[in-house]
Every structure is written in C-alpha cells, then in structure tokens.
Amino acid sequence: MKLHINKIHDTHSVRSQLLRIFLLAGMFPLLVIGIFSIASVRKQMLARYESLEKADGLRVASSLNDITTTIYSSSDTLLNSNQCLSLFAAESLDSGIEEQLTALERALQTYFENTAAVARIQIYTNNPNLQNSEHIHYQQNFVLDEWRKTLGNNWSTWASLQRYTAIVRQPYRELTLIRRIGVASSKYQAFLVVGLDRNTIKNHLEQSSNETTISLDGTQIIYATDSVLIGKDMEFPDDFSGYIYRYTGPKEIGNQMRLVNYVTLQSYKSNNLFYVRTVDPDALKTINHTVAVFVLILVLALLVPLILMICFSDYFSTRITTLKSAMHRASLGDYNIIEQFRGDDELSDTFKDLKLTVDAIHDKEAQFYEARIREQQLVNRQQQMEFEMLASQINPHFLYNTLETIRMQALSCGNRNVATSIKLLGKSMRYVLDNTGTSFTTLTKELEYIKTYLSIQQLRFGDRVNYTLQVDEDLDTNSCKILPLLLQPVVENAILHGLESKTEDGMITIQIASADATLLITIKDNGQGMTNEELDALRDRIRNHPSSDTHSIGLYNINQRISLFYGEGYYMEIDSAIGAGTTVRLKIPKTI
Structure with a gap:
C-alpha cells in the first residue's frame, strides 16, 4: 500500500500532488x-x-x-x-x-x-x-x-x-x-x-x-x-x-x-x-x-480554499518548474540562468545556493579556460623562441670543439685572458643550448649562468661592470624551479642601459629573497636612472610592445612569460629615478 502511494506520488507533478492531498x-x-x-x-x-x-x-x-x-x-x-x-x-x-x-x-x-x-x-x-x-x-x-x-x-x-x-x-x-x-x-x-x-x-x-x-x-x-x-x-x-x-x-x-x-x-x-x-x-x-x-x-467553504489552493499550487509549481529549469540548464553547462527568483522561503534559498554554485563553477571554468589560453600562449611563445633560436643555432658539438680549439691555441700562445673568455663563452652557450625547449630549470643553475654572463661582461667592460649576489641563507636554490633564461635579459638591460653612462664603479646588485612560497628577485643598478616620462614609456612598451619595435624586447618577453606561465599575482615591475638608478623586481613562485 505504501509503495503504491509512493508510486502514485512519483508519477505526478508537484501541483497535482498538492491538489490531490488537499482534496483527500x-x-x-x-x-x-x-x-x-x-x-x-x-x-x-x-x-x-x-x-x-x-x-x-x-x-x-x-x-x-x-x-x-x-x-x-x-x-x-x-x-x-x-x-x-x-x-x-x-x-x-x-x-x-x-x-x-x-x-x-x-x-x-x-x-x-x-x-x-x-x-x-x-x-x-x-x-x-x-x-x-x-x-x-x-x-x-x-x-x-x-x-x-x-x-x-x-x-x-x-x-x-x-x-x-x-x-x-x-x-x-x-x-x-x-x-x-x-x-x-x-x-x-x-x-x-x-x-x-x-x-x-x-x-x-x-x-x-x-x-x-x-x-x-x-x-x-x-x-x-x-x-x-x-x-x-x-x-x-x-x-x-x-x-x-x-x-x-x-x-x-x-x-x-x-x-x-x-x-x-x-x-x-x-x-x-x-x-x-x-x-x-x-x-x-x-x-x-x-x-x-x-x-x-459549504460550497463557499469548499470553493474558496480550493481556488486559493489552485492559485498557490500554480504559483508553487511555477516556482518549482523555474528552479528545475535553472538546474537542468546548469547541468547541461548553460550557466546563463535567471537572476531573480520570486518568494522568500526555502525554494528561494535553494535558488540562491544554486546561483552561487553556478557562478562559482562559471568562474572556475573561466579561470580554467584563461589558464589554458595562457598556457597555450606560453607554449606558442616558447615554440616561437625555439624557432628563433634554432634558426641561428649551429651544431653544438662543432661549436664546443671549435671554441675549445681556439682556447687551447690561446693558452699555447700564453694569452690566458683570451682562453678564459672563450671558456666562459662556451659555458654560457652550453647553458643556453641545453635549456632550449625545456620548461624550467633550478634557481641554482640560473644563478650560475648569471655569474658566467657577468664574468664575460667584466672581461669586456672592466671596472665599469661590477656585481654582488645576495641570497637568503635559509633558501634552498636547488629546490626552486624557475623558467630558464628569465634573469639574463634583465641583467643585460641593466648593463647596456643602466650603466651606459658609467666609466667605472658600475654596480649591479642581485637579491634573492623568500616569502612563504614566493621568490622575490630584485636586480638593481647604480646608473643615472630615468625620468618619469621615460619610465612611463618603458612600462607602456613592456605591457603593449609593437611587433616592429625591437627596443626593450627582452623585458617585454620576460613580462609576457611571467604573465602567461604563472598567471595573476605574479609580475615584473620597474622603478627608476634620475640619479638613483633603476630597480627591477620579479615576483614568482618557488616551484612551477
């Protein structure tokens, strides 16, 4: 009997069930x-x-x-x-x-x-x-x-x-x-x-x-x-x-x-x-x-409640149907449901919860699609960089063997500076070629590459280029994963533009600090700095770089790589003032 009643209730709409219960x-x-x-x-x-x-x-x-x-x-x-x-x-x-x-x-x-x-x-x-x-x-x-x-x-x-x-x-x-x-x-x-x-x-x-x-x-x-x-x-x-x-x-x-x-x-x-x-x-x-x-x-006593019940059941059934339709659309992935729901009861509370859930899912999907887009853009950018590097790439073994031959000839002639320069260049090129096509490297390797690059620049510019590297003592650089070749363009920009007016005592300071799961990297030079107009122009080129303009292309690439790969919350920012030099700050996660 109970199963029969439940079966009857299950096969009829809420409106008909309400009317049937009211009648009975x-x-x-x-x-x-x-x-x-x-x-x-x-x-x-x-x-x-x-x-x-x-x-x-x-x-x-x-x-x-x-x-x-x-x-x-x-x-x-x-x-x-x-x-x-x-x-x-x-x-x-x-x-x-x-x-x-x-x-x-x-x-x-x-x-x-x-x-x-x-x-x-x-x-x-x-x-x-x-x-x-x-x-x-x-x-x-x-x-x-x-x-x-x-x-x-x-x-x-x-x-x-x-x-x-x-x-x-x-x-x-x-x-x-x-x-x-x-x-x-x-x-x-x-x-x-x-x-x-x-x-x-x-x-x-x-x-x-x-x-x-x-x-x-x-x-x-x-x-x-x-x-x-x-x-x-x-x-x-x-x-x-x-x-x-x-x-x-x-x-x-x-x-x-x-x-x-x-x-x-x-x-x-x-x-x-x-x-x-x-x-x-x-x-x-x-x-x-x-x-x-x-x-x-008696007729009025029956008719008036019946009319009221019919009106209420229609109103309630309409609300149920509206809620059901919204839930069905959400189940099909259509999150453009109605904004308002009549009433102030448990159904309206349910709709509010549904609306919050749908909005949350919609936001999650939007974030997911944005991340996918950023990832795809990063992949495309990486491929473009790989193609550009491959276009100018020569056979690594031939290059290494040639550089080693030149270095040995320099040593046989007693020219140790030339030999040292060739050694640093080979080491630098090996790092670049080894990380071509890779997604990440350790912070330790990236810093070793920066040291090699700065040593080459010291051989080139002498006392005009000096540097200091400051790393938090409690930071394990081997466990930190970052994008390869992320810091070299910043250091290069500091040498070429920041220390351009320096004839001696030029200083580049590199600071690596840790804050929870975040790396804070600061690269600062003691050059002449920039005016506010020059700084605003640089910032604008970094955000929206014309494809035909080659100025600041390295900083633009770094900014794009950080934005596409790491997403919101991570950035590169530049500050500068006349007579105070230029400071570039990078905020990235410790691990990828």
Whole structure:
C-alpha cells in the first residue's frame, strides 16, 4: 500500500500532488462533515416542524371535539324528556299539548340565543296537529330533504349541508347535527337539525398561521381556511386506508410540497369521523432555505480554499518548474540562468545556493579556460623562441670543439685572458643550448649562468661592470624551479642601459629573497636612472610592445612569460629615478 502511494506520488507533478492531498485530506472530510451536518440540521428542523404540526393538529381536533361534543350534549338536554316523547305523538292540539309546545319553543329560543356556536336550530315533524313556530316546523314529507337523506336510518349524524346567505343568496356549506327524536307513536316522526356557526368554528380553529382543512368521513371538505376548498374532496396520502388515520410529513398539495399533518377525530355518539388536516405553508420553504444557505456556506467553504489552493499550487509549481529549469540548464553547462527568483522561503534559498554554485563553477571554468589560453600562449611563445633560436643555432658539438680549439691555441700562445673568455663563452652557450625547449630549470643553475654572463661582461667592460649576489641563507636554490633564461635579459638591460653612462664603479646588485612560497628577485643598478616620462614609456612598451619595435624586447618577453606561465599575482615591475638608478623586481613562485 505504501509503495503504491509512493508510486502514485512519483508519477505526478508537484501541483497535482498538492491538489490531490488537499482534496483527500481537506476537501473530502469537510465535504463529508458538511453533508452530514446539513442532513442532520434538516432532519432536526423537519422533526421540530412536524412536532409543531402535530401539536397544532391536536389543538384543532380538540377544539372541534369540544364544539361538537358540547352541541350534542346540550341537544340531549332538550330532547331527553317525556314531554318530547308524547308531544310529537299528540293526536290533537289541546291546552296541555299547546303549553308543552310553547315551552319547547321557548327552550329552543333560549338555547339558540345563549349558544354562540349555533347558527340555527330546527325541529321538523310530520305531525299535522302541531302548530308551526320559529324553531318547530310541520312538514308532511322529509324524503327529498338533504338532511333526511344524510341521516338515513341512523339516530344521529353530522352532515355538511348547503345553505344560502340571507341577502344575496350565496351558497355555503354548514356543519349540521341531525338527530332523530324518539316519538311515542310510529305514525309520526320528529327530527332535530342544529347548524353550527361558521365564524364561531373559525374563531376556535384558526389560532395559528397554519392552513386548516376538515373533512367529514373522508369525503367532502366541510371546513377550510381557504373557503374555495369547501365542498371538494380532501387529498390524502397514498397509504390512506380510511377509519383512524394519522400522518405527518411532506405531501404535494396544489402542485407544491407542503408539510401536512392528518389526525382523525371520532365524533361523540355518532359514527362520523372528522379528518383534520393542518398545513404549514412555510415549513418546507424555511427548511429548504436554511439547507440552501448551509449548502451555499459549504460550497463557499469548499470553493474558496480550493481556488486559493489552485492559485498557490500554480504559483508553487511555477516556482518549482523555474528552479528545475535553472538546474537542468546548469547541468547541461548553460550557466546563463535567471537572476531573480520570486518568494522568500526555502525554494528561494535553494535558488540562491544554486546561483552561487553556478557562478562559482562559471568562474572556475573561466579561470580554467584563461589558464589554458595562457598556457597555450606560453607554449606558442616558447615554440616561437625555439624557432628563433634554432634558426641561428649551429651544431653544438662543432661549436664546443671549435671554441675549445681556439682556447687551447690561446693558452699555447700564453694569452690566458683570451682562453678564459672563450671558456666562459662556451659555458654560457652550453647553458643556453641545453635549456632550449625545456620548461624550467633550478634557481641554482640560473644563478650560475648569471655569474658566467657577468664574468664575460667584466672581461669586456672592466671596472665599469661590477656585481654582488645576495641570497637568503635559509633558501634552498636547488629546490626552486624557475623558467630558464628569465634573469639574463634583465641583467643585460641593466648593463647596456643602466650603466651606459658609467666609466667605472658600475654596480649591479642581485637579491634573492623568500616569502612563504614566493621568490622575490630584485636586480638593481647604480646608473643615472630615468625620468618619469621615460619610465612611463618603458612600462607602456613592456605591457603593449609593437611587433616592429625591437627596443626593450627582452623585458617585454620576460613580462609576457611571467604573465602567461604563472598567471595573476605574479609580475615584473620597474622603478627608476634620475640619479638613483633603476630597480627591477620579479615576483614568482618557488616551484612551477
């Protein structure tokens, strides 16, 4: 499993890895928690609203039960007497019957006046011996009346009867209690019809913002907050099976989902069932609105960090790509990478280290190439010098043999000065020829050659040329390696130009000093010296010598050899002043 995860990480970019980790470690848990929280909130809100809806449904059912039970019970007081039993069976209207009829009419009127819930109260009988009054009516046949059809063979029932308003004759439905009155004769019948007042019912039932609908026996609606629904069939959920029914939850009503509550009320001493439906028109809207707000918050909580993460991953990936590109170019030897890197963190520190490393490598390579160039120039110069020397070179053995023959002839003639001169010349030429084509010699051999050269010049110029050689006591000249023929042109220049005006007591001082791994060689004459203008001109010729000019060519060659072979830090410098002579200083390493 771990290898599989590592493999997935290895095969994707840093940006995709960052986004994947963010989605898995941040977004997915937040999404799960958010969905769970929203579902929990919705469930709690729905349960709360359902609880309120149930309570409101029970309140409406309780109020309806109080009204219907009160009406039925009070009608018992009016009918449960022997007077009604005999009154409606009377065969004639005598004084006793008339008094009973008047008393009943008075009781009905009192009941009507004192009971706000009663809109009308009527007794219908087919006994022709009784007189009509306001609340007692004779009617020969009841078969066609709506209330009679509704009662059927029952002793009592509740019905929704159509009525009309008094003035404009507008139809409306009236909740009516219909009761059969017990009569002592099978010849006559009597019925009590009590109509309930719509406004009283409304005042008792409408005590909340919910919409209330009541159906009698599951058929027509007998009461509704929206009066348009009265007389229509009530809509029930699919699982409605009649009789005692309860349901609380969402249901589509009027093409809209509403939170509804159904409760069944068994009427008092009758077989009727009242189905009470209460509807909260705003519950589901409120719940859905709250859920929408939470969903929006969740979306923002997911979207904003995601956008920020995408921007950051793009920014971070761009920086990684830039750093990678710079490193790749450096690996290919292209050191021209960008100078600036955005940010101030570990990546920028890494880039700074990379930049320092690249610059260091670039400098090292530049130094290496410069050294190679100097080395090649030195080789070329050495070859040129070799060609020049070879052009004038004669056979060494022939030269040595000839010089030795001349020296022996001089000795045989007793001329020892000539013999000495020839000996020194041969020794000098041998050193020059032996070091032709070599890269270095010891300081000891170079100084021996300088002594030989100065001895020849003393034979030539006499007291005009003298010299002293001063070497540090602790300096091992045999272990010091220098370029061959490096000092002779300086000494030659001191004799030819420095001591040119001297007729006697000319002095050339050669000092060899050691400083760590460096040799400091000073060659000084006590000649007349140079003016500042002459010194500046000489220095300029040494640095930039025209190819056609032969003046100071020896000093120019020495300066070039030191610069090309030893590199920076090593040099030849010249100082001079009128009356103080000329001093040439060389700084070279002890070993090559």
